[in-house]
Amino acid sequence: MAFTMEQIASGIRNALYGREVREWLALLGETCVKLTKQAIDAASGAKASEEAAKKSEQNAKASKEAAEKSAGKSADSAAAAKGSAEAAEKSAQAAKGSEESAKSYSEKAKDAINDARNDYSGGYYKTYNLTALQTAWKPLEEAIGPYRYYCDIEVAELTDRYTPFCTTSLETHVEAVTAGVAAGIETRNGCVRLFSILIPTGDVQLLLTLYGVGTLNYELTLPTGSWVKGESAFGVYPYYCDIPVEECTPALIPMGLTSLSEFEEAEKAGLATVMETKTGCLRFFAYTAPQKNIDVNVSLLKKEEPVNTPATRTELGLVMIGDGLDVSSAGSVTSRVASDKEFDAMMKQIYGS
Numbered sequence: 001m002a003f004t005m006e007q008i009a010s011g012i013r014n015a016l017y018g019r020e021v022r023e024w025l026a027l028l029g030e031t032c033v034k035l036t037k038q039a040i041d042a043a044s045g046a047k048a049s050e051e052a053a054k055k056s057e058q059n060a061k062a063s064k065e066a067a068e069k070s071a072g073k074s075a076d077s078a079a080a081a082k083g084s085a086e087a088a089e090k091s092a093q094a095a096k097g098s099e100e101s102a103k104s105y106s107e108k109a110k111d112a113i114n115d116a117r118n119d120y121s122g123g124y125y126k127t128y129n130l131t132a133l134q135t136a137w138k139p140l141e142e143a144i145g146p147y148r149y150y151c152d153i154e155v156a157e158l159t160d161r162y163t164p165f166c167t168t169s170l171e172t173h174v175e176a177v178t179a180g181v182a183a184g185i186e187t188r189n190g191c192v193r194l195f196s197i198l199i200p201t202g203d204v205q206l207l208l209t210l211y212g213v214g215t216l217n218y219e220l221t222l223p224t225g226s227w228v229k230g231e232s233a234f235g236v237y238p239y240y241c242d243i244p245v246e247e248c249t250p251a252l253i254p255m256g257l258t259s260l261s262e263f264e265e266a267e268k269a270g271l272a273t274v275m276e277t278k279t280g281c282l283r284f285f286a287y288t289a290p291q292k293n294i295d296v297n298v299s300l301l302k303k304e305e306p307v308n309t310p311a312t313r314t315e316l317g318l319v320m321i322g323d324g325l326d327v328s329s330a331g332s333v334t335s336r337v338a339s340d341k342e343f344d345a346m347m348k349q350i351y352g353s
Contacts, residue, residue, distance in 0.1 A: 125162060125210040128155060129332055132181075132194055132204040140195075145261040147182055147195040155208070160187050162210040163217055163299045165255060166194075169205035169328070176204045184257040184297070195260055207331065216247055216300040220282070227289040237272050237285035244281050245300075252277050252300040259295035266294050 130153050137151045164187045168176040180197030181204060187193075192208060226241045234240060254275045258266040270287025271294065277283075282298060311317035321327045326334050338346065 127210070127331070128208040130155070130192070130206040130208050132200070132206060134200055134203050137196065137199045144195065145259075145263045146180070146197050147260050147263075149196045149199055151194045151196070152188075152191045153194070153206075154191050156190060158187055158192060158210070159189050162187055163255075164192060165209045165211065165299075166192070167207050169207065171328075172203065172205045175200050175202050179204075182260055182263070184260055211299065211301055216252070218245060218298045218300075220245070220296050220298055222284055222290065222294045222296060224290060224293055227286065229289075234285050237270070237287055239286045239289050241284045241286070242278070242281045243284065245298075246280060248277050248282055248300060249279055250277050252302065254282060254298055254300055256296050256298040259297065262292070262294045265290055265292045269294075 132151045132153060136153070137149045140148055140150055164185050166183070166185045168181065178198075179200035181200065182195040185192055185194055185208075187210075194206075220243050222241050222243065226243070227239045228241070229238050230240055254277050256273075256275055258271065269290035271290065272285035272287075275282055275284050275298070277300065284296070309315070309317045311319050321333065324335060324338075326336050328334075
């Protein structure tokens with residue numbers, strides 16, 4: 001219960017015992033402390049209010065200045081917005097022009113591609129006589145199908161732009177077959193790479209033929225589900241598989257090789273080394289339907305008109321090897337020295353007996 005100062009003073013005066021006087025004095029002290037604290041708190045609140053009022057006045061002044069600046073910026077912003085709108089309109093016009101240019105460029109690019117296809121001139125380029133030295137074979141870091149060794153043969157002007165076709169000479173054919181030299185080769189910049197199951201026991205002579213940059217090349221996959229058994233066998237091959245190739249026509253000559261990694265699967269199925277060109281597709285043949293997909297690399301070559309006229313001093317043409325020359329199975333021509341018997345016969349023919 002709270003007492004006023006008057007009630008406390010009256011209690012002290014009317015107390016009969018010392019104990020009552022002490023109680024009233026203690027209550028007086030507590031009341032004085034409480035009133036003093038309230039006075040201090042009130043003073044602090046007044047000071048805080050004064051500072052808040054001062055700060056509020058400063059904020060009001062700052063707000064006024066900011067409002068004046070904002071008005072100026074609004075005017076500038078309006079002008080900038082107008083300029084931006086004009087720039088946007090110009091940009092839209094430029095974009096439209098760029099779109100039209102891009103469309104025109106695209107059409108020209110399509111025309112160029114079509115012209116290139118129509119003017120396709122892939123065909124024979126050059127032939128090389130090469131030797132795969134027995135000491136040049138090296139192990140592959142990772143085997144490709146059954147092939148574990150490779151041999152790089154330097155051909156200075158060779159690039160990967162040309163399509164290669166390689167055969168072994170008759171003299172070293174058995175050597176190559178025994179070692180399992182792959183029919184498929186790889187052209188690189190400055191060299192041609194051969195692959196083999198084993199290292200040949202001797203040098204292998206090769207005839208490398210390159211076909212021009214315009215040759216059409218395809219990496220195709222023969223899916224297992226695409227093989228069909230024909231009504232009648234194609235020679236010894238009952239099964240065939242047609243793969244769509246847009247540029248293919250019966251006028252082109254196909255030349256294909258099985259991927260090295262699928263060689264064993266192709267051999268097991270009896271995949272034919274010959275194929276047939278049709279309008280819009282290539283037809284492959286097999287003795288049995290393969291149980292796995294087979295990847296093949298196919299080149300389509302133009303049929304070139306054969307040269308059937310004899311060569312002259314001014315015109316290219318055919319020549320026949322005469323008595324004074326020798327020619328190897330790879331086509332290399334070398335001159336030879338006449339024997340004593342041939343020399344005597346020639347002298348008699350010139351000067352008589």
